[in-house]
Amino acid sequence: MREQKDYDLVIIGAGPSGSLASHQAALNNPELSIAIFEEHKQIGKPTHCSGLVALEGLRRLGINSAVIRKNLMVNEIKRAKFFAPNNNSFQIRRTKDSLIVLNRLELDQYLAVCSEKAGVHLHTDHHVKAMKFVDHRWHLFIKQRDHTQQFSSQILISAEGSRARLAQSIGMQIPDRNWLFPALQYEMSGLHDFETDCSELFFGNNFAPGFFGWFIPLSDESARIGIAVNPECSGRTRLYLDKFIRKHPVLNKRTKRGKVMNSYGGVVPASGPIKKTYSKQFFLVGDAAGQTKATTGGGVNIGGYCGRLAGKYASKILSGDYTAIQGCKTYQNQWKSHFEPDLSLMKYIRRMLSYLPDKLWNDLIEIARSTQISDYMESTNIDLHGRGLINYAVNPDVLVNGLRNSPHLLLSLIRGFLH
Template sequence: MKDIIIIGAGPAGNIVAEKTAEAGLDVLVLDWRQIIGDKLCTGIIGKECLDKFPPREEDIFHEVKSATLISPNNKTYRITRSNTQAAILNRVSYIQSFANKAKKYGAKYDLEHRVTEIKQNTDHISIKAKYKEVLKTYKCKLLIISSGFNTPLLRMVGIETHNNKSLMGSQIEVEVEKPLETQVYFGKEISPGSFGWLVPLSKSRALLGVISKEKTQENIKYFLNKLINEGKILDLNYNIKSWGIPISPINKTYKNRILITGDAAGLTKPTTGGGIYYSLLSGQLAAKTSIEAIKSNNLSENKLKEYQSAWKNIFGKEISISHYSRLFFETLNDEQIEKIISLGFEFQKELINESDFSFDWHSKVILKAFKIKKMRESLMKLVPIIPSILLKK
């Protein structure tokens, strides 16, 4: 019997495997994919994530110091910082680097194994997984579910799923006419209630994408044609890919002998849908709780709930404020978005200084917008109904 079985070899699952194997535990990772880290994602991480979980130099496509916002009326607003704010990564290689460390410490990986059954017993968890036509059975003391958004494994263990608390993302890798910097686009034709992006990978390649609560296929086609007509990208045959993104945590991320991490737990940034950093943080916290639980032979809910308390303490409030900010933004029409972007740049010096701005933590800037008296008054005239959490002093 294994000490820990982790289902899902993404950022959360791999860092749990790395840290628990390093602590001397017997660890197995199961994943249905053939290639570790092969998931639709823009691959952007912020400065804090770069510092805490540094990628290899060869995994960095592009560092970000500036970005251009394009409003619904096609006006451009440029944000520039003196230091690197984020980096665009080769996501597959970056996520594989954590798996390689886990393997070095003794963790085992069974890829192309799709879990079909999870049974909770008094003294262990039993798992059935299908590899090609072979059905295998595993046992473990503790199960970590890190298998991504809307995973059916939560239903297998009797934990609620995300229901409608999610977004849909669509993305294409495109060829660009000339080198560019990160661009963020707003407007209902591109992405109702959200935004689209054009993110450089190299001098000639970029990722074009949108996220929204609505179906995104038609929006990304409109966006693609718009940028082709503007001469920003080449008119070629592109393959559109889509994926789901949680924007709110599930209520309970633990159970007897079970922890849930990363996207499976809904631990992403609701404002942007970014999940790599919060997945890595939640994986670290789950690893700490797991090591303590295994070594003390206490795998009860009462012990494992320490994991949920830990992640709530670090980014629970951040997720809550960002979630309400997203709900607020989704109510705006293009005219209101246009005015809010203009207002933000009018108060840019007060709103976004070097110490306050963070790619990974958005709540400080969001709340500051409602604390600057003139900006608060302008926002309340523009949008009379604002969530109370954003108005707290």
């Protein structure tokens, strides 16, 4: 059978944002011809994610709780501990929305199958090399193995991930490369002496300069252990991770008899939301649009939600309910009204924290511990924690404590903010 070449809607990339966009469009209007092009042979591979997400945020993507618990969830996390370079720590217990650890491969494959069931044509092993807008349609040049074919589409959604090369090729603003943090993670087994319901974050320039290291339990003897570091350290990510595992005083005993089962690399996007996320009959979503939390690099829930919005408004344009420009602008207004204030705050918090010397990290963690940050954060929406953190920081108790105990901290944070 001859392969279909012309579609109403094409989505680039079958990550969570792309699959959810296509699924939503197909549900809204089953008459549309919709395709996703994914460069990898297998959806979700290679994996490059720790899979730690807020359960409530995942439900907001329309994923059924039973499916989450039965097929996607590996572990449930009730507490998070934050360690200073001197190993002082504080803990936040989640009272409302818990965190879960996902099998990210299963999530991506599940979402892609849902799209296929809704009628979306899924093309794996199809790398979109270039695209151009001619005569009111998008023309895509797509490489499959050793030959290139041309496809076309009335509307295009790019969910191509943080490097956003295609979006850049058509002159769109893309996530700032200076704020894409190289990351590496091992899945290890044979570990012992840790709490299975507690994820841990480790700050300090000795082990994870510019970002942090993490320990996310998968079971009572396995965990995902990773780091993200400043872009200037990109050639040394593995050295830093190995040092973190072998030498960090909290981890070294735990991991002594541990075995690395898998290793995943990637970039953690922390550049903040980009200004304009649409062009002619074109939507930008997910990591490519900076729809990620710059504080932690988490982007599954927010990017997925924005993907659904893009799918909804793309289908409304194609159904004749909106003109192209109205649909694109409404998408942008909607996602920005939901997420932009928090994502922008998180961007500034990331800038403040990435330049903090270890001595001031020690002060910051001590202030957070002694001013009961956990009381402020235990019931905040995890996906929108920017406002929660700022409310906590401008509390008079915290300001007075901070100025009394670490006058340099405030100056250093302001310097980071202005960076």
